[in-house]
Amino acid sequence: MSADEDGKKPGLRERKREQLRATVERAALDLMLEQGYDAVTVEMICEAAVVSRRTFFNYFGSKETVVLGRAPEGPSPEDQQAFVHGTHGTILADLARMLLKTLQERPHDVDPARWRDRLALIRATPELAMTLADTIAAKDADLLHLVGRRIRARYAAEGVAEAPGRATDLQITRQAEVIVALWWGMARYTMQTIVQHPETDTEELIESLLDTLTLIQEAEL
Template sequence: MGLRERKKTATRRALQEAALELFLERGLEHVTVEEIAAEADVSSRTFFNYFASKEDAVLGDLPARPDEPVRQEFASGGPSGDFVEDLITMLTSFLVNTEDLVSHRRRMRMRKQLMEREPQLARGFFGRFHTVELEVAAVIAERWGDPPGENRPFVVAAAAMAVMRQTMKRLHFEEGEQIADVRAKLREAFQNLGEAFGPVR
């Protein structure tokens, strides 16, 4: 990731964290876009370069989705050629270092608290989650060469997203915990699924 992209990512995260902190402190209805921008030390105009509304600042990248190059690499059979390993790589591609892992966990914890207080946000969350699940199903179908409407990619994508969600809940984010630990837990969870739903011997 180049310097410009890192700066954009940092600004986006600063706006998200400012919104979360202010919403938890005052409530969704009592915070303005201008206050969020000021807390993140940017202009209101900059805010709207990243988010369409204050609600979007909380839910805009939730859940995280793989970017286009990562999806295309997976669809073409990479990076390793092993389906489960490549799926894990794609699902965790947004976590590039341990700092991202820790900050992601912090934001998820804050979002959970906020959605418990502001249940109207749940609809937006589940809508975004469903969109990402459909994107994962589409790229799985492309990799397998399945025809449109085939059920198999949708079932696998739904299971994969459930595994990802449950795995992120299990992480402790202790000092020294690495991205490799996330991938190991995902690998274990997929193995659990295989053992539970594999062919009866």
């Protein structure tokens, strides 16, 4: 368990809260893996974890939250800088790879076994997969800003920013919106595919989609 901002270990009360949260999560995940997400009720989780409904809702708010956990964090500052100043791949390919890395990274406060079980349930449950996609999509403003930084950096490197016909803020905004929209189209398709075919390798699927986009761009499809 991580220390607080002052470098001190969490107090006894906080440790007990985290232990109870972990107990409820483990009970819920075990039930869902055994019986399926839809078949498990909050009452069943409470009985297995020996907690009241009131305690359950104080900690999680919904059955869905037990599986999805806290909202995914965005890319690290280092990954964002690498994306903004990337020069090797296309902007869409670099965006896809950065966000895929973010989605696959386990939060520091979640143990590996629970993380694997969460991913298994999300893959097996279309409702959870789409909810996760929608939760991430709610951060569109952050993505648009990040993509806009990449576009500006590329234009600046090419001298376009100083040219008489330089890209306007509106043009850059529209370009960023198109790129982010393309990413979300790929992300939703990826979510749907891994739900229908759990054995699918996510990275290979993303690379296949990027290859398809390249063929379209080169007028070979």
